[in-house]
Amino acid sequence: MKITYTARKVTLKDNFKDRVEKKLAKFDKLFSTDASANVVVTLEKNRQTVEITIRDNSMIYRAESTMSEMNDALDKVIDILMRQIRKNKTRLEKKIKSGSIEDFFSQSDIDEAEEDYKIVRKKQVLVKPITVDEAILEMNMVNHNFFMFINAETDSVNIVYKRADGNYGLLEAETE
Secondary structure (H helix, E strand, C coil): CEEEEEEECCCCCHHHHHHHHHHHHCCHHHCCCCCEEEEEEEEECCEEEEEEEEEECCEEEEEEEEECCHHHHHHHHHHHHHHHHHHCHHHHHCCCCCCHHHHHCCHHHHHHHCCCCCCCCCCCCCCCEECHHHHHHHHHHCCCCEEEEEECCCCCEEEEEECCCCCEEEEECCCC
16 A cells, blocks of 8 residues: 655654555555545644545545644544444455455454445435525525536536635535
């Protein structure tokens, strides 16, 4: 797995990088050799945020944690990634190397995590061509965290969403 580091307002020491590589080595047998991991470490006041994004073919796993110590945040992020993979085990078997996921988890972990997704509500929405600013306004008016619309400028389906930091994000559909 190729690992890329990004440090924001902090200098990463070699022992931290070694620790990241050791922790991510656990995932090597689950992903192809083309897999890449992007590790972003941010220091803000006395809080350290570690974010890891793993990309392999069309799969993307992302986890983030903020704690007072960088190593604690790293441990938490690795745990979150492990839970994501365990939770989606049956769906992932079709995409990742066959048999490797059983080697990675114990049978009790697999039995505990196997659950079907349950859709409890289905809703039809009318999408119309509007600008991004209009979409954010409508999203705020209905007090939702996201809003799907047809972008009047690009004529494609987009989604605006409210981020945890209070800003907004825009998702634009793209095919490979």
